[in-house]
Amino acid sequence: MSERKVLNKYYPPDFDPSKIPKLKLPKDRQYVVRLMAPFNMRCKTCGEYIYKGKKFNARKETVQNEAYLGLPIFRFYIKCTRCLAEITFKTDPENTDYSMEHGATRNFQAEKLLEEEEKRVQKEREDEELNNPMKVLENRTKDSKLEMEVLENLQELKDLNQRQAHVDFEAMLRQHRLSDEERQQQQQEEDERETAALVEEARKRRLLEDSDSEEDTAAPAPPRLAARPNPTAILEEAPKAKRKAESWDRSIGTLGSRPPLSGLVVVKKTDLGRSTGQGQASPTQGPVKTGKAADPVPWTPGTSSLSQLGAYSDSEDSSGSN
Numbered sequence: 001m002s003e004r005k006v007l008n009k010y011y012p013p014d015f016d017p018s019k020i021p022k023l024k025l026p027k028d029r030q031y032v033v034r035l036m037a038p039f040n041m042r043c044k045t046c047g048e049y050i051y052k053g054k055k056f057n058a059r060k061e062t063v064q065n066e067a068y069l070g071l072p073i074f075r076f077y078i079k080c081t082r083c084l085a086e087i088t089f090k091t092d093p094e095n096t097d098y099s100m101e102h103g104a105t106r107n108f109q110a111e112k113l114l115e116e117e118e119k120r121v122q123k124e125r126e127d128e129e130l131n132n133p134m135k136v137l138e139n140r141t142k143d144s145k146l147e148m149e150v151l152e153n154l155q156e157l158k159d160l161n162q163r164q165a166h167v168d169f170e171a172m173l174r175q176h177r178l179s180d181e182e183r184q185q186q187q188q189e190e191d192e193r194e195t196a197a198l199v200e201e202a203r204k205r206r207l208l209e210d211s212d213s214e215e216d217t218a219a220p221a222p223p224r225l226a227a228r229p230n231p232t233a234i235l236e237e238a239p240k241a242k243r244k245a246e247s248w249d250r251s252i253g254t255l256g257s258r259p260p261l262s263g264l265v266v267v268k269k270t271d272l273g274r275s276t277g278q279g280q281a282s283p284t285q286g287p288v289k290t291g292k293a294a295d296p297v298p299w300t301p302g303t304s305s306l307s308q309l310g311a312y313s314d315s316e317d318s319s320g321s322n
Contacts, residue, residue: 030061035076038089038098040107048082050104068093075101 037054059077066073075090080103087103100106129136 028061028064030059030077033058033060033076037078039100039109041087041100041104042107043080043083043085043087043104045085045103046080046083048080049107050081050087054081063090080104 035056035058037050037052037056040052041050042048043050056078061075061077063073063075071093073091073093075088078087079085080087085103088101089098089104090101092099097112125139129139
């Protein structure tokens with residue numbers, strides 16, 4: 001049974017590797033590789049953030065005319081995940097890191113920049129001390145002064161810690177808590193006093209209002225106007241005879257006058273004979289009152305029928321009033 005993964009290849013006896021043709025590929029050819037973003041970056045085109053570890057299908061090429069101690073430097077091309085802008089970065093074997101080249105800015109490298117600055121300052125100092133003995137002495141003096149200041153500060157911190165070691169923090173907290181309670185109690189008492197003052201003021205105001213209302217009720221009532229008399233009372237006070245005459249004059253007129261409508265009434269002869277044959281009083285005399293009702297006034301040639309009708313109605317009124 002043959003192996004599934006063959007590691008040894010078979011070379012025939014007549015194999016000649018020089019006969020294998022060689023491909024002529026360009027030195028700056030590119031390969032498609034799968035990689036992850038080596039650091040956090042932000043796209044300059046759209047501002048999209050690309051975090052460290054984001055996977056990309058990148059194109060890889062060898063940088064021409066750049067090397068570090070014989071090590072080649074490679075350049076990688078990736079695309080922004082949002083706007084598809086091209087971003088390039090390359091290897092940095094000198095600092096064992098990657099350097100941003102185009103299309104984006106690197107984030108969170110403050111610590112790295114600080115370390116680089118410290119290294120630069122240290123290197124400059126070493127270069128100065130290499131050819132200048134006086135500079136070496138001056139730097140040593142500065143270092144000794146700085147060391148003494150650090151020791152003094154450290155001793156002060158130790159003394160401060162020793163003094164604070166005997167402080168009872170529980171008692172301080174208890175005292176602070178008591179002061180807070182006293183402050184709250186004092187505030188509550190002030191609120192109660194203000195409330196009581198407001199209640200007392202409201203009670204006094206109410207008493208004043210009650211006293212004013214009592215004085216208003218105790219004052220004498222204004223004199224009442226006399227009741228207006230009944231409009232028809234004057235009619236009852238006038239004499240009845242006068243009232244009858246006035247009503248008669250308003251409706252019919254005086255007995256001696258002849259109204260213009262008297263000519264329209266025609267008197268029958270039978271009525272005249274019957275009235276004269278009964279043996280009553282003369283026409284000039286008025287109607288005679290009896291115990292029950294008064295008889296109608298006989299008709300005379302000098303009076304009209306309307307005047308006789310008024311007399312009859314007058315007699316009824318008098319009998320009814322009596």
